[in-house]
Amino acid sequence: MAAPLTLLLIVAVTIRAVLFRSSWAELISERVEVVSPLNAWKRVVEGLALLDLGVSPYSGDVFHETPFMIYLFHFVVDYAEIVFMVSPGLVFCLSRFLTSLYLFRKQKYALESDRYPADCLELLRSPKEMFYIPLKVAMFYLLNPFTILSCVAKSTCGLNNAIIALFILCTLKGSALLSGILLALATYQSIYPLTLFAPALLFFLQRLYIPVNLRRSSFWFFTLQYAFIYVGSLVVITGLSFFLLGSWDFIPSVYGFIFSVPDLTPNIGLFWYFFAEMFEHFRLFFICVFQINVFFYTIPLSIKLKEHPVFLIFMQIAIISIFKSYPTVGDVALYMAFLPAWSHLYRFLRNIFLVSCVLLACSALFPVLWHLWIYAGSANSNFYYAITLLFNFGQILLVSDYFYAYLRREHHLTHGLYLKKKDGTEATLVLK
């Protein structure tokens, strides 16, 4: 197991090192699909320059990273490439632990297989299959072209991904304190991971065998404890940032920027075209509608998936990367790394062929239509937005397909694989 992992790591690092040195790096770091105004390296450099001159990096409208990030790079700017190399490495380590941990949990299911009807045995994974899953997760993340592009462009998105990955790792390891702190850090970086609070809490409750029951004091006790860790570290981090910079400039410049979406540079998300076309006085209303989208799904999903917090984390990350205001391909890569962990759902997926075709075609069409629009001048923004829509449609289809497959598998686990209707014909399941 160690040998292929090392090999994989070497291959991944080689690809990145070669690309860093090639002339493509500059081209890639200009692509709007890969970098967003939030995480472009160019802007970080600008912020650093301002900081060195003793000016607040948030004066002007260029820099939108958090103060921690800029101080991090203040010390390691000469080794920036190495930092960006390491960040996927972190995710890589995580992926190992993540899957192995999660799967050992799953194995318990296998031991308890007498709980399930006999014909469901094939739905449970054999240890041999699970053995390879960490390798696959690592491969999916490290060799994913999206991750490679994002890393070569030195998008700080890779670091955010690493933080989220560490958070998941700590959660699965069962350390509530570290998990809360890292979640606060992730929230501090880009707000949206806020929605991961619910799955993390559910996971700990499940782990400690505390039932989700509003009348039980143990439930409230733990919830408050976890919320306190989370909110407390968030306050501490924000306070620290204030002391580092000596002003609250970063609040409007980072979080205001994320929420009110003033930068309408085209990207792979849904915001830019819509708000470029919008009448100005409806802007506030629609911003609320669009932003609530990200947070809204947390409640119904948490209720539906309260027994399966790890899958809920996956769903949340996917939803964030689809609906956030400045998405890049790096965000997409993060949730795609989870897909091999659900390989047991494969047989229940219905649209996987369609989805992969759509995602593949869209990834190829993005640069082509960008060329036609910006350089050749023969197409226009509508063409590009059409592809953006299609890409997001593909992502949503992918996520909902996995959701459906997960629920269906759970149903089969309790009711048997080959369902019969009352009259003996084969039944079909309908998602309600």
Added chain:
Amino acid sequence: RGLLTRLNTPICIVCYLAAIVWFMGLAFEPFTLRTDMSENAMGSTMVLLRGASAVPRQGVRSSQKTGAVSTWLVKAMQSRGLEVFTQSFSRKLPFPDENKERYMVRGTNVYGILRAPRAPRTEALVISAPCSPGDSNNQAVGLLLALAQYFRNQVYWAKDIIFLVNEHDLMGTQAWLEAYHHTNITGMEYSPLQGRGGSIQAALSLELSSDVITSLDLILDGLNGQLPNLDLANLFYAFCQKLGVLCTIQGKLQRNDWDTAEGYTHAAQTMMLMVLKQACGRSWGDHGLFLRYHIEAASVRGINSFRHYKTDAATIGRLLEGMVRKLNNLLERLHQSYFFYLLPSLSRFVSIGCYMPAFGLLVVILLLRALDLWVHLGAPALAAVEGVTEAQQPSGPAVLTVLTPVVISHLTGVALYLLPVHLQEMAVEHFPVSETEAVVLTAVAIYTTGLALPHNTQRLLSGEGTEQGWKVLKLTALLYLAVLLGCTALINFSLGFVLAVTLVPITASMTPHMPKALSALVMVLLSPAFTILYCVFIYQELIEAPVSVSEGWMLFLSVISQGILDHALYGSLVYPLLALFIYPCWLMFWNILFWS
């Protein structure tokens, strides 16, 4: 879905035929749209034309004998009251260009700027005329000077007008444009421009090949199949109508009898010519390079086709004056009309919405086959689930068997792209051929070697290929080809369509279980190289200069060398596309045929 799987083959055949019929139907007049001026600034009023004549062509001719065209031009332009500047450039071609007999190129561009008296000088128009020693474009240069003199005395110019006389046709234009926009894409050496106008809005290039002009030909196809806004063609057509000048496109006059068989054939031929010219991705006139900089441009070429009807230089001058004045009235860049179109005649066009279905039907075939394969690949897995407990799972070695041919094919493609130019010296030393021949023949040799390579190495590396192996490979290759053709067709519809027509039938039907010899022959006959060969023959047939097989072969070789040169000099994308993507993709299917 069940229906699609059962009727897959008939549906594919129907799609293919429908695509061909649809495409041929595009030339039929009732299906096309009438061209109409969409830009308001150019449409509502006709400008009053007074005309410029008195062409000083003698001077150009006499100074050419002494070889001092540029100094004479500078003087001539200065005497007409323009701000005159020169720019020198030089470029060593990667290998000698045998068609134009040049290798080390050195030249001078001369341009004069007429400053706009009525507006801030933020925008400009360009009128250019190529002029090379020994070239017979003197008429155009003379006309250009006459226009400059006439324009100088008018007061209504709101945009700077730049009169550019460029040497060594496209290379001069390239050097000038790169200097104007401060870019250097192709590694040309040039001196910086001393004087500049505003951002260029539109450009017209003028080529008059003889003293007697009977008709004017409009050339639109630019680099990589890019086309200017249709309004530019409309403008030209409108003025030709007004002034009673015979105008052609692709050298074909327009006919009015669309309902007869001849009329339809004529329109179809015109459209086919446009498709072929666009597909080869080179710039067919000096205007082609302007398009890359988001400048709407077209070439106007005077043709002497020995008709009775003659057009004098004054009329052409009036025509150009009219076009420039209309362009001068523009408030913003041309954007109202279409950018993607095909022209079966000057007054009729086919828009992107009409021709894309033809291409779409071809790509749908690839997707249908891929879907079919997907279902077949899934079926055994399901069967296994029903029988035994173990579920099917894609293992490591299966990925490897697919990856190996893909990588090898692409390496062959990279060799085809890099080696010909780099190996020319070695080839010239060892074989009795010239540099150009060396390049082309190396390309052909690598192409042919590629046919032998993949299936041998594949056998060597992974031993026995499985039934599932080739299906996965074919699925990959089909999706790859579909995406590739789709992207190509968006940038250059004609190229995508021509490739799709030849590649789709073989790729859709290829399996290892077919008779080897016969299907190998069919595959080779429909390979990308043979597609180029057919295009050469069809093109020659369409311009009514049919060639014999050996002449055709020579032309084919020169087309390849031109393609490589176009890529090196102007950044045309057709050669890298074919070498790095289409050819490897075709090799994958070749690999499937010999799957053992």
